[in-house]
Each structure stands twice: as structure tokens, then as C-alpha cells.
Amino acid sequence: MSLAGIPRKLLVLVVLLLSVLGLCLQSALAADEADHIASTVVSSADPIEQALLDVKSEDAAVRSKAVALLIEKGDASLIPKLDAIRAEADRAIRVAIKPVIDLLKNRANLTSEQSDTRRSAAADLVGTGRPEAITWLEQAAAKEPVWWVKYTMEESAQLIQLRSEDQAVQLVAVKKLGELRSQNGLSALKEFVEAGAQSGATNEQRALAEAAQTSVERIDSWSRWASVMETLFRGVSLSSILLIMSLGLAIVFGLMGVINMAHGELMMIGAYATFVTQQAFIAWFSPEMFDWYFPVALPVAFVTAAAFGWVLEATVIRFLYGRLLETLLATWGVSLILMQAARVYFGDLTAVIAPQALRGGAQVMVGVYLPYNRIFIIVLSTICVLGIYFLLFRSNLGIRVRSVTQNRNMSACLGIPTRKVDSYTFAFASGLAGIAGWALTMVGNVDPGLGQNYIVDSFMVVVTGGVGKLAGTIWASLGIGGLNKLIEPVSGAVYGKVFILVGVILFLQWRPQGLFAAKGRNADA
Amino acid sequence: MTDGDLILNCENVVVDYDGFKALNNCNFSVHYNELRVVIGPNGAGKTTLLDVICGKTNPASGKVIFEKGVNLVGKNAEDITKLGVGRKFQAPSIYGNLSVWQNLDLSVKRASKGVFPTLMGRSSPAERERIDETLGTIGLSDYAYDRAGSLSHGQKQWLEIGMVILQDPLLLLVDEPVAGMSDKETEQTGRLLTALSEKQAIVVIEHDMDFVRQIARIVTVLAEGTVICEGTVEKVQADDHVREIYLGRAKVAH
Amino acid sequence: MPEQAVARQDSRETLSFYVVGALFLIVVPLLNVLPAEDSWLHISDFRLNQFGKFLAFAILALGLDLIWGYCGVLSLGQGVFFGFGAYCMGMYLSLQIGKESVYGSELPDFMVWTQVKELPLFWYPFKNFIGGFLGAMLVPMLFATIFGFLAFRSRIKGVYFAIITQALAFAAWLVFNRNETRLGGTNGLTDFKQLLGFRLSDPSTQRGLYILTVLALAASYMLCRWIVASRAGNVLIAIRDSESRVTFSGYTPWKYKLFVFVVAAGLAGLAGMLYVPQVGIITPAQIGVLPSLEVVIWVAVGGRGTLIGAILGAVAVNYGRSVLTNYFPEAWPFILGGLFVVVVTMFPDGLVGMIRKLSDRKKTPSPLIKAEGSTAA
Structure with a gap:
């Protein structure tokens, strides 16, 4: 199993995020495979031409013989001809031809340039149940470079073997499927187990059942593993979404003492900025350039949201410093206005098309599939955390921000322009919301309610994490995100949220100031 | 009530703020009907001492015995108030x-x-x-x-x-009562506290030495979380250790 | 005692209470019944019913004012308690539909759609009015007791409490939306036919409900007045001003907070109970995050920390809404949002505060009454 594909993809993601170097996002469009393959095959006229005539026969026996021949000898070049026949034929003939077309198509697709096409062809071949397909699959598997496609080919071959008349062959297939940890073979294997358990079962059936039982157990234990991995990943993925949203909130709450209920709407602005950038690319640039819209949208989203934040600070927030509950109410009003403005202007549903590099995902192991867009958000939130850390704790600007937080008057005396620091900090946090919105377009629709969907959760993160502590925000989002995904399969998403709320309340019983409360000397500072 | 009876006795009180010992094995006691003034440089732990007594801060270790053997450590502020400890804050x-x-x-x-x-x-x-x-x-x-x-x-x-x-209250804790008062107001406050001390024990934290001289009978000097000197105003002012702390700091400041 | 200023204020408020109370209790229903329908004095059944709804909201606002305006604890979850009250009454009314339902089943319609064969056990107490009434009062109060105990005892304060209660509103909204909670899911409870044998479609029943609401509001107001005027009321204000001082005066602040929180929840339940038969429907949309926040804006607009302000705000904002959504349906969220911003930043004392300021400047006697009269008309 080769994992080589994934780090390269990750690298691509990072490059994309930083939007440093150009990477060619051009989609290699699925070419017309049929033509390509047809040119390499020389059809050997007679038997096939004959068979093509025979399939039209009224006689079912002649027909099935022709079908068998076509499957054995035919190739994709026949598909247009068969389609033509099918279009004119009656129902019985259509039914006879359909599997031939499917088989030939899938066989041709086994050598497609697109790995996804190859893989789905391999998976589709199982449904036909034709033993001829086994050799095709094995041949294709031998040449296959992508492990996951190769795996599917091998698995499909074994799944077809399972239907063999020969019990020795079946036994081998049963064992092989166990080794492959085949999820798709599970139901067939269970049938074998059941068949062996019946009273009239033959010895062979019993032996088969025993082997099947071992394989089933193997697959089951593997899939438990896999589901743990996937839950973990989903948890981390949700956590990173929560984190990227909570960061800006935590900054304005912790550093400025402002509860910004409009944070979600600043995110929404970032998402719409991405959408508008996309529309601009569609309108003004050639389709090859399309994927570039996404890296370009990053600064657009940041600047737009930051500009809104700057205005918000200058017109509303600055009158309310030190009055936490008032900031909450006023910014809630702002959020209502922004939401309605988006609804009136953009309508209810708009979506952003992900660039090629972020579509699909990586199959890292059997039963564990990691979508690229999720990996992208995890990487992005990590970068954001690091960026904020350096900005706040390792830069001059950060020292100013923190000094204003701790002692406004003293900072002013030392010549720090506190008003400017306030408005820049708020604009920066709003820009972060914009980046979060930009990223969220990859996992959901862009709609006016975008911010509302997550705002309650992200406030829970901030409260649980404790005010003004970056580490608290990180841990709390990991905890809440992880717990959410852990509970979800058991209780459903809704009760998951209810449990989280109860959990947070109980947690605050124990730590009213959150995970990382400022205490002692820090509290005095 | 004789002068010999203690209304308050703090034994080896330690308050630890993330490694910074605001109070370090502090021993401090007050008699009934006594007016006690606590002085000390900034960060000496004066306010923290009052916080511990009235239940605002929990010490890491030590005992605070009130009246006849009631340990105040671990009790909440309302209960301590009901037992008869009153607190006036700085602001x-x-x-x-x-x-x-x-x-x-x-x-x-x-x-x-x-x-x-x-x-x-x-x-x-x-x-x-x-x-x-x-x-x-x-x-x-x-x-x-x-x-x-x-x-x-x-x-x-x-x-x-x-x-x-x-x-x-049987015991009144007063934190910098005259900060920000005019001279006349300060004097009136001094008289008020003196009058009150006829009925209850009072602990006053103060910086203003004129005010301290006006009201104090016994002064306790706190530095770096421990009591370093106790006695009359004259005795305290004559104490070398106390001079060292105040003047030494003054030197550093220059 | 020579608390003259306070006393004058009190008598002024008492006077306005009686005047406005009489107006709402007697004059408005009379204007509904007596004048001819085309007379300009006539108040239509629709309008009367609408006022009934606003006054029910005013009870809800009184509760929030008690906890937020007086005690300084912002609860963003009042909609939940309102919802509990409304749903309890709604369940009783649903069971009163009986055979008149669309499917002719004894079970409420939504249960028939969702294939519920038997009445769930927790619906049984709502088969009679006493159960519905007690449920509408006690369920919110009980829930508030548990939630408030956990929150206040562990000293969750200020903005933390606001956020936690907002999460509560969000969670409650999610849960009430589910079909398996057997409360009608997204569609809620509706199609009520009768209350204690009175047809709800009958204008006289609605008139009765209106009068009942006015009386309930008056009772709620007097209850709040009594609490606020008592020493405990002073403790509430004291907690808002300096919680630590309250602790060092020997009071236990969290118990007081819990007390007003429970009273506020009871008032919210009462409001919900009166709302349902007048409006005829209760859905999860009424109990979510936004409805809970709207209560805050009513109180803020009217003037927090004054009981009259809460009532005034609830009626004024809702009346404004009903007028404006008629003409500019899309504009309402802008106006509501704008109200939040403007009131919070520029008029923290709301309408009552503005009126008081004006009256203090001009020294004109009791403009409060005038102002209330004008909103009522």
C-alpha cells in the first residue's frame, strides 16, 4: 500500500493556502476514453460481426451465445454499434445487450486515465458477476499504480470468485477477502456463515462457513479500527472548524472585552466575498483560470471582513468598551442587519465550487477516507493558530495589543495609540472571521444563516476555554468538536448538542472561569 | 473580655499565586477591642491577608482561628460575615x-x-x-x-x-480607608475608627503615616508575605529591619 | 418616613397603573363591542386579539426585566420558559380537539401523521385543564430551578450566563423541532378548537381571553412591584451594583438570583399559557435564540429596571412590528437590528428613561401616563 499520494496532496494544499507559487489547478478533463482505446484495437471482422447480427436474433439460445462471444472477444469499439442496435431493438434484445455494453464499458474504463473512473469500473464489474471479468481485473490490478484502485480491483475479482461453482475457489476467495478486510464482501461472507450453520449443510459448506467466520471477524475488527480512525478525523475536522471560528471571537473577547455576536456574520461576509470572487472569475477570466479564484479570494475575504469589522468598531463597539453585555446586544443587532442584507441582496442559496485540488479525498487505508476539504481546514486552522501566536506573542504589534489590554492608561502614557490598537485588533479579528468564512465555503453552502449555524458552538468554545487564553480555545474546540462527533453516532446530532450543553454546564460547575482561567498574579495584572 | 484574649489568630498562612507567595508563613493575631494598623510596602501581602480572613481568598495552607477556635479557612464569605467579620474594601x-x-x-x-x-x-x-x-x-x-x-x-x-x-462585626477589616480623602476627612475618619474600637476589634491597612500615628496603638509591619515587626509606632519606626525595607527600597528606586 | 421623592414617584406610578389598567381592561373591550364596525372608534376583533398577544408578551418582558433590569443577570433563554408554558397549554388544547381533528382520531393530528398509535405517557396530565394550567406554570419554574441552581451556584455570571442561556435556547429549539419528542416537530401544535368548552373561534371567547390577559398582566405587575419594593428587591439591585459587597453583608447572592430567575420563568410560562389560545399555534420558532433575544430588546426599548418600561417596550415594539411588517415585510430585521444598536449605544434607559429626562427638565407632571395612553390607542 503506497501512501505516496497523500503528502504530495498536502503539500499542494499548503502551497495553495499560502498562495505563494502558482500551481496548475487545471482539471485534466475526462477525455473521451472510448475513442482513445478504439484506435489501438484492430477488430478481427468475422466472428464479431456475426455475433453482432446474432444478438438481434429472435432465438434466445443464439442470442446468449453471441453475447458470450461479444463479452469474450469484444472491446469498447463495439459500444456505439451495440448502442445503435439497442436503440432499435425490442425489449428482450435490449435486456440481453445491456450487460454486454456495461461489461465492455467497464472493461475499457479499467484502463482509463482517471483513477476514480478505473476504481468505479472495477467496483461495477462485481455486479455483472461474469467470470471473464476476473482476468480483466487481475490484469488491470497488476499494472495499477494507485493502491486504492488496485485494492478495489483485487477485491472485486475476489467478490466475483465467491460466486464460483468450485468450492475450492470459493474457499480461497473467502480467505482472500478476509485478508483484504473487504467491507463489500461482508454480507456475502455472512451468507456463507449462515449456510454452514443450517442443519442440512454439507461438509464443504461447513468448511466454507468456518473460513468465512474467520474472515468476518477479521473484517469486523478492522472496521472497528477504521471507524475509530474516522471518528477521530471527523472530530478533529469539526474541532478545526470550531477553532478557526472561535479564534477571532476569543481575541476580541479576551483582549478587548467585547462579545461580538456579529462574528458569525463577518464569517458570512468572508464566504460571500469568496463567492463574489468566483463569480468575477467566471465572468471575466477564461475557464482554465477558474481554480485561481480560490487563492485570490483569501485576501479578498480577509480584507472585506476586516473592513466591515473596522467600520463596526468605529461606529458601534467603541462606545461600549467595558460593557460586555451591551456589546453582546448591540453586535447582535448588527448581525441581524447583516444577515438580512445578505438575504435581500444575494438570495437564499449560493454555493462555491471547490477548486480541483480540494475535491475528492484520500483513501488512507481500507475504510478510512479523508476528504481534502477537511484536511485543508485542519491545516488552515493550524496555520492560523501559529500565525496568531507569533503575531501576539512574538511581534511588536502583539506587545502593544497586550499592553493596551492589561493597562490602557499606562499604555497611552507610554505613547501607544490605544484607539488605533483597538480598531486594528478588532479589524484583524474580523479578518480572521473572513478567512474562516473563506474556508467554510469548502464544506457547505454560502447562505445568510452561515454564521448562525456555528455561533452558539463557537461561543461555547470560548466560554469553556476561558477568556484570553489561546491554549484554552484550542483545547476547548478539540474537546467540544471531538465530543460532538463521539456522541453523534450514539445519540444523533441534536441530542449530541444537548449533551454538549449539559456537559459544558457541568464543566463550569467545576471551573466557572473555563479551562484556562487567569488567576492569581495574572488576574491582578 | 480581657486584653489577653485573641479574637483572631492566623497561623502559618500561605497564599500561593502560581508560584508567587503572596503570604509566606504569615502569623498574625489580634486581641478583642484592639485597633491594629498593618503597614508595609506595596506587594507585601496586606490586602491578601484581609482577603484570607474574610474568605475571599483560600490559603494554600495554614489556619485562621476566629474567636473561640473557629477555623475560617474553607468557609465561604457569607458565613464568615455571619460569624462577625466585617470588611471594608479599598475602593x-x-x-x-x-x-x-x-x-x-x-x-x-x-x-x-x-x-x-x-x-x-x-x-x-x-x-x-x-x-x-x-x-x-x-x-x-x-x-x-x-x-x-x-x-x-x-x-x-x-x-x-x-x-x-x-x-x-466583632472584627472589622478596613482597607486603606483614607485613600483619596482630604485632610479634614482623614482626621474625621481617624476619630470615627478610634471611637469604634471601643466596641470592636479593628484591623486597618494604611499607607498614610500621619494617619497611622493618629490612630495606632500597635502597628504590624508586613513585608514579602510575613510579619517582620510589631509594636508601637515609635518602636516600629526605630526598627532597623523596617528602615532597611523602606529605605532600601527607596535606594533601589533612585 | 420622608422618602418623598420615591413616594411621589410611587404614587405617580400607581396612578398610571390604574388609569392604563382601566383603559385596557374596560375601555378597549367596550370599544370592541359597542361602536359600529365602520366607526373610527371601533376596535376590530383582530386588533383586540393582537393586543391580547402583546399584553401576554408584556408579562414575559416583566419577568426578564426582573432578572436583567433589576438583578443585572442577562438571560437569553426566556423564550424557552415561554415555550414550556405555551406547549403545556398547547398540549391541553390539542387533546381538547378530540374527534374534531382532521383524521377524526382522539390523538392530535401530528401523531397520526407520525404513526404514533398511543398517547405518550407524558401527555396524560394534560388531558384536563388543571394539568395544563399547573404544567404551564410549574414546568418552566422547575426547569429554571434546576438550570439556575447549577448555573448560579457555581458562580457563572454576566456574559457567561448569557451565553449559556443562549445555548439553552438553541438546544431547546433543536429538541422541540424533533418529531420523536412527540410535540409536533417543526409544525408545533395548532388547530385548537375549544378551551373549557368555549369555542376559540368565537369572538366572545377571545374577548374573554383578552380580559384574562389584562388581569394576569396586572397581577404580574403587582407581584413584581411587591418584590421590587421589598428589601429583597433592594438586594437584587445591590447584586447588580456590587455583588461582592452583598456577599460581605451576609447575603448569598446566588439564592436571590435563583429566586428571581424562577419567578421570571413562572411569568414566562404564564405568558406562554395566555399566548397559545389567543394566537392558536405554538411552534419551535417561538422558543429559539431570536425570540429569546427579542424579549431583551423589548425591555431595553421600554427601559430596563423599570417595570412600566418592560410593559411599554413589549407593547410598543410588537405594535411597531405588526404595523411595519404589513408595509415592508423585508425591513423588519433591519429595524429590529437597528433598534438593538441604537438603544444600547444611545438610549440605555429606553423610552422611560427618555420620558423621565424630559419630565425632569420641563418639570411637567406625570407625562408617563400620557405616553402610555398614546401607545395604547
Whole structure:
């Protein structure tokens, strides 16, 4: 199993995020495979031409013989001809031809340039149940470079073997499927187990059942593993979404003492900025350039949201410093206005098309599939955390921000322009919301309610994490995100949220100031 | 009540703020009806000491014995208040949106301060008389029905003292009562505290040495979380160790 | 006692209470019944019913004012308690539909759609009015007791409490939306036919409900007045001003907070109970995050920390809404949002505060009454 594909993809993601170097996002469009393959095959006229005539026969026996021949000898070049026949034929003939077309198509697709096409062809071949397909699959598997496609080919071959008349062959297939940890073979294997358990079962059936039982157990234990991995990943993925949203909130709450209920709407602005950038690319640039819209949208989203934040600070927030509950109410009003403005202007549903590099995902192991867009958000939130850390704790600007937080008057005396620091900090946090919105377009629709969907959760993160502590925000989002995904399969998403709320309340019983409360000397500072 | 009986005895109290020992094995005791002044440089742990006694801060170790062997450590602030410890904060802490009279009325010592007794409760004539009397004591009779928030800084300080007095505490903890007061107000405050000390024990934290000289009988000097000297004003001022701390710091400051 | 200023204020408020109370209780229903329908004095059944709804909201606002305006604890979950009250009454009304339902089943319609064969056990107490009434009062109060105990005892304060209660509103909204909670899911409870044998479609029943609401509001107001005027009321204000001082005066602040929180929840339940038969429907949309926040804006607009302000705000904002959504349906969120911003930043004391300021400047006697009269008309 080769994992080589994934780090390269990750690298691509990072490059994309930083939007440093150009990477060619051009989609290699699925070419017309049929033509390509047809040119390499020389059809050997007679038997096939004959068979093509025979399939039209009224006689079912002649027909099935022709079908068998076509499957054995035919190739994709026949598909247009068969389609033509099918279009004119009656129902019985259509039914006879359909599997031939499917088989030939899938066989041709086994050598497609697109790995996804190859893989789905391999998976589709199982449904036909034709033993001829086994050799095709094995041949294709031998040449296959992508492990996951190769795996599917091998698995499909074994799944077809399972239907063999020969019990020795079946036994081998049963064992092989166990080794492959085949999820798709599970139901067939269970049938074998059941068949062996019946009273009239033959010895062979019993032996088969025993082997099947071992394989089933193997697959089951593997899939438990896999589901743990996937839950973990989903948890981390949700956590990173929560984190990227909570960061800006935590900054304005912790550093400025402002509860910004409009944070979600600043995110929404970032998402719409991405959408508008996309529309601009569609309108003004050639389709090859399309994927570039996404890296370009990053600064657009940041600047737009930051500009809104700057205005918000200058017109509303600055009158309310030190009055936490008032900031909450006023910014809630702002959020209502922004939401309605988006609804009136953009309508209810708009979506952003992900660039090629972020579509699909990586199959890292059997039963564990990691979508690229999720990996992208995890990487992005990590970068954001690091960026904020350096900005706040390792830069001059950060020292100013923190000094204003701790002692406004003293900072002013030392010549720090506190008003400017306030408005820049708020604009920066709003820009972060914009980046979060930009990223969220990859996992959901862009709609006016975008911010509302997550705002309650992200406030829970901030409260649980404790005010003004970056580490608290990180841990709390990991905890809440992880717990959410852990509970979800058991209780459903809704009760998951209810449990989280109860959990947070109980947690605050124990730590009213959150995970990382400022205490002692820090509290005095 | 003899002078020999202790109303308060702190033994080896340690308060640890993330490794910074605000109080370090502090031993401190007060007699009944004593007026004790605590002085010390900034960060010596004076306010922390009061916080520990009144239940605002929990010490990492040590005991705080009140009256006849009640350990205050671990008790919550309301219960300590009910036992008879009153606290006046450094920054005036009053109810700005209530009238002066209401401020005092809430503070009067009553059998129960639970929700329902308070909901039903009406001030008895005796209580009213006491409140009026206290208003006279703190010089706010003319302001009884004014919003407390509209008082001057010094008046707020007095109001808070009045509120604490009405709690009938056995032990009164007063944190920098004259900070921000004019000389005249300071002097009046001094007289007020002296008069009060006839009935209850008082611990005053103060920086203003003139004020300390006016009211103090015994002074305790706190530095770096421990008591380094105790005695009359003259004795303390003559103490080498104390001079070293104040003057030594002064040298560093230059 | 010479608390003259306060006393004058009190008598002024008492006077306005009686005047406005009489107006709502007697004059408005009379204007509904007596004048001819085309007379300009006539108040239509629709309008009367609408006022009934606003006054129910005013009870909800009173509760929030008690806890937020007086005690300084911002609860963003009042909609939940309102919802509990409304749903309890709604369940009783649903069971009163009986055979008149669309499917002719004894079970409420939504149960028939969702294939519920038997009445769930927790619906049984709502088969009679006493159960519905007690449920509408006690369920919110009980829930508030548990939630408030956990929150206040552990000293969750200020903005933390606001956020936690907002999460509560969000969670409650999610849960009430589910079909398996057997409360009608997204569609809620509706199609009520009768209350204690009175047809709800009958204008006289609605008139009765209106009068009942006015009386309930008056009772709620007097209850709040009594609490606020008592020493415990002073403790509430004291907690808002300086919680630590309250602690060092020997009171236990969290118990007081819990007390007003429970009273506020009870008032919210009462409001919900009166709302349902007048409006005829209760859905999860009424109990979510936004409805809970709207209560805050009513109180803020009217003037927090004054009981009259809460009532005034609830009626004024809702009346404004009903007028404006008629003409500019899309504009309402802008106006509501704008109200939040403007009131919070520029008029923290709301309408009552503005009126008081004006009256203090001009020394004109009791403009409060005038102002209330004008909103009522």
C-alpha cells in the first residue's frame, strides 16, 4: 500500500493556502476514453460481426451465445454499434445487450486515465458477476499504480470468485477477502456463515462457513479500527472548524472585552466575498483560470471582513468598551442587519465550487477516507493558530495589543495609540472571521444563516476555554468538536448538542472561569 | 473580655499565586477591642491577608482561628460575615443605585438574610433608629435619601464604613480607608475608627503615616508575605529591619 | 418616613397603573363591542386579539426585566420558559380537539401523521385543564430551578450566563423541532378548537381571553412591584451594583438570583399559557435564540429596571412590528437590528428613561401616563 499520494496532496494544499507559487489547478478533463482505446484495437471482422447480427436474433439460445462471444472477444469499439442496435431493438434484445455494453464499458474504463473512473469500473464489474471479468481485473490490478484502485480491483475479482461453482475457489476467495478486510464482501461472507450453520449443510459448506467466520471477524475488527480512525478525523475536522471560528471571537473577547455576536456574520461576509470572487472569475477570466479564484479570494475575504469589522468598531463597539453585555446586544443587532442584507441582496442559496485540488479525498487505508476539504481546514486552522501566536506573542504589534489590554492608561502614557490598537485588533479579528468564512465555503453552502449555524458552538468554545487564553480555545474546540462527533453516532446530532450543553454546564460547575482561567498574579495584572 | 484574649489568630498562612507567595508563613493575631494598623510596602501581602480572613481568598495552607477556635479557612464569605467579620474594601464598594438609607438598611445585622425572610421583612423601629444613629455617626444624615452613587468619594468611604458597622462585626477589616480623602476627612475618619474600637476589634491597612500615628496603638509591619515587626509606632519606626525595607527600597528606586 | 421623592414617584406610578389598567381592561373591550364596525372608534376583533398577544408578551418582558433590569443577570433563554408554558397549554388544547381533528382520531393530528398509535405517557396530565394550567406554570419554574441552581451556584455570571442561556435556547429549539419528542416537530401544535368548552373561534371567547390577559398582566405587575419594593428587591439591585459587597453583608447572592430567575420563568410560562389560545399555534420558532433575544430588546426599548418600561417596550415594539411588517415585510430585521444598536449605544434607559429626562427638565407632571395612553390607542 503506497501512501505516496497523500503528502504530495498536502503539500499542494499548503502551497495553495499560502498562495505563494502558482500551481496548475487545471482539471485534466475526462477525455473521451472510448475513442482513445478504439484506435489501438484492430477488430478481427468475422466472428464479431456475426455475433453482432446474432444478438438481434429472435432465438434466445443464439442470442446468449453471441453475447458470450461479444463479452469474450469484444472491446469498447463495439459500444456505439451495440448502442445503435439497442436503440432499435425490442425489449428482450435490449435486456440481453445491456450487460454486454456495461461489461465492455467497464472493461475499457479499467484502463482509463482517471483513477476514480478505473476504481468505479472495477467496483461495477462485481455486479455483472461474469467470470471473464476476473482476468480483466487481475490484469488491470497488476499494472495499477494507485493502491486504492488496485485494492478495489483485487477485491472485486475476489467478490466475483465467491460466486464460483468450485468450492475450492470459493474457499480461497473467502480467505482472500478476509485478508483484504473487504467491507463489500461482508454480507456475502455472512451468507456463507449462515449456510454452514443450517442443519442440512454439507461438509464443504461447513468448511466454507468456518473460513468465512474467520474472515468476518477479521473484517469486523478492522472496521472497528477504521471507524475509530474516522471518528477521530471527523472530530478533529469539526474541532478545526470550531477553532478557526472561535479564534477571532476569543481575541476580541479576551483582549478587548467585547462579545461580538456579529462574528458569525463577518464569517458570512468572508464566504460571500469568496463567492463574489468566483463569480468575477467566471465572468471575466477564461475557464482554465477558474481554480485561481480560490487563492485570490483569501485576501479578498480577509480584507472585506476586516473592513466591515473596522467600520463596526468605529461606529458601534467603541462606545461600549467595558460593557460586555451591551456589546453582546448591540453586535447582535448588527448581525441581524447583516444577515438580512445578505438575504435581500444575494438570495437564499449560493454555493462555491471547490477548486480541483480540494475535491475528492484520500483513501488512507481500507475504510478510512479523508476528504481534502477537511484536511485543508485542519491545516488552515493550524496555520492560523501559529500565525496568531507569533503575531501576539512574538511581534511588536502583539506587545502593544497586550499592553493596551492589561493597562490602557499606562499604555497611552507610554505613547501607544490605544484607539488605533483597538480598531486594528478588532479589524484583524474580523479578518480572521473572513478567512474562516473563506474556508467554510469548502464544506457547505454560502447562505445568510452561515454564521448562525456555528455561533452558539463557537461561543461555547470560548466560554469553556476561558477568556484570553489561546491554549484554552484550542483545547476547548478539540474537546467540544471531538465530543460532538463521539456522541453523534450514539445519540444523533441534536441530542449530541444537548449533551454538549449539559456537559459544558457541568464543566463550569467545576471551573466557572473555563479551562484556562487567569488567576492569581495574572488576574491582578 | 480581657486584653489577653485573641479574637483572631492566623497561623502559618500561605497564599500561593502560581508560584508567587503572596503570604509566606504569615502569623498574625489580634486581641478583642484592639485597633491594629498593618503597614508595609506595596506587594507585601496586606490586602491578601484581609482577603484570607474574610474568605475571599483560600490559603494554600495554614489556619485562621476566629474567636473561640473557629477555623475560617474553607468557609465561604457569607458565613464568615455571619460569624462577625466585617470588611471594608479599598475602593468604595457600595450600591450606587440605592439610596444611602437603603444601603444601610441592607447591611443591618439580622437573624436571617435568606430570600424569603428578606422578601417579607420590614425594618423594625429599633432598626430604623440604629440606621439613623449610624447616619449621624458617619455624617450622612442629610443625604439619607440620595442615590448613593451621587455621593463624593469620601462620603462613599464613610457610607461603606457605616454599612460595615451596622453588621455589628466583632472584627472589622478596613482597607486603606483614607485613600483619596482630604485632610479634614482623614482626621474625621481617624476619630470615627478610634471611637469604634471601643466596641470592636479593628484591623486597618494604611499607607498614610500621619494617619497611622493618629490612630495606632500597635502597628504590624508586613513585608514579602510575613510579619517582620510589631509594636508601637515609635518602636516600629526605630526598627532597623523596617528602615532597611523602606529605605532600601527607596535606594533601589533612585 | 420622608422618602418623598420615591413616594411621589410611587404614587405617580400607581396612578398610571390604574388609569392604563382601566383603559385596557374596560375601555378597549367596550370599544370592541359597542361602536359600529365602520366607526373610527371601533376596535376590530383582530386588533383586540393582537393586543391580547402583546399584553401576554408584556408579562414575559416583566419577568426578564426582573432578572436583567433589576438583578443585572442577562438571560437569553426566556423564550424557552415561554415555550414550556405555551406547549403545556398547547398540549391541553390539542387533546381538547378530540374527534374534531382532521383524521377524526382522539390523538392530535401530528401523531397520526407520525404513526404514533398511543398517547405518550407524558401527555396524560394534560388531558384536563388543571394539568395544563399547573404544567404551564410549574414546568418552566422547575426547569429554571434546576438550570439556575447549577448555573448560579457555581458562580457563572454576566456574559457567561448569557451565553449559556443562549445555548439553552438553541438546544431547546433543536429538541422541540424533533418529531420523536412527540410535540409536533417543526409544525408545533395548532388547530385548537375549544378551551373549557368555549369555542376559540368565537369572538366572545377571545374577548374573554383578552380580559384574562389584562388581569394576569396586572397581577404580574403587582407581584413584581411587591418584590421590587421589598428589601429583597433592594438586594437584587445591590447584586447588580456590587455583588461582592452583598456577599460581605451576609447575603448569598446566588439564592436571590435563583429566586428571581424562577419567578421570571413562572411569568414566562404564564405568558406562554395566555399566548397559545389567543394566537392558536405554538411552534419551535417561538422558543429559539431570536425570540429569546427579542424579549431583551423589548425591555431595553421600554427601559430596563423599570417595570412600566418592560410593559411599554413589549407593547410598543410588537405594535411597531405588526404595523411595519404589513408595509415592508423585508425591513423588519433591519429595524429590529437597528433598534438593538441604537438603544444600547444611545438610549440605555429606553423610552422611560427618555420620558423621565424630559419630565425632569420641563418639570411637567406625570407625562408617563400620557405616553402610555398614546401607545395604547
